[in-house]
Amino acid sequence: MTAVHTHSMNQKVKKRAELALNDDFLRNAVRFTTERLRNGKRVASEQHGNWEEWRERGRQIRLHTIAHLDYYLNLFVENARANGVHIHFADTAVDAVRITLDIAAHNQARSVVKSKSMVSEELHLNQALEGADIETIESDLGEYIIQLAGEAPSHIVIPAIHKNRYQIAELLSKEAGEELSADTTILAGFVRKKLREKFLEADIGMTGCNFAIAETGSMVLFENEGNARMVSTLPKTQITLMGMERIIPSWTDLEVMATLLPRSATGQKLTMYM
Structure with missing residues (x-):
């Protein structure tokens, strides 16, 4: 049974890969974006001056934290709880989903x-939230687009890399109930208006976590669109999903990570919001 299932999954992956490789738009979009991100990182690291030294500092922070993870995890939990945060530990994916549904x-x-x-x-x-009859809205622009398309993200930074503006206009027109121009300003304006209504109505806001600071129990988010700021401040309840590898010891360590992460991800010196 397992062998048959694995074979069918492999065939499905091969078929999807074949379709993707024959999609000229997709190949050009991936090439363009990959080169832009790579060049952005190269320029940003060159402008920094002593990039490799800072990378090594970042590596040492990670190694130190992992070597003493029990200490820093307990310190983070202690300080976060002192700030009024409820901490839940999930051993498995099933536990994490169950805890989220219980909070909801x-x-x-x-x-x-x-x-x-x-x-x-x-x-x-x-899918689990929708299965519990809870409306779930992605507020990152790219994530929102692929959610409307019923697809999974195709890139960790740019989730809708495989869509052009005409395809996006078609998706958003269906949501708007009227034909929208493929002008990116108009499309972004429609999504902004739509999502602001959702921010104000939502019972729960949910975010990820870029870094968690053990010495203060703080959680840090990096973003460019401003939506995470809305998600984390407007709803009465916030859920932050965090892998324990996100922990760093101190604010001094955050300075190192805040220098490395945006340059590595998008070639920016800083993200728009932190």
């Missing part, structure tokens, strides 16, 4: 608005 049930939530979280993608959390 406890708050009688009917709607959840999310900012980008790869952990939630891995947990298939949206």
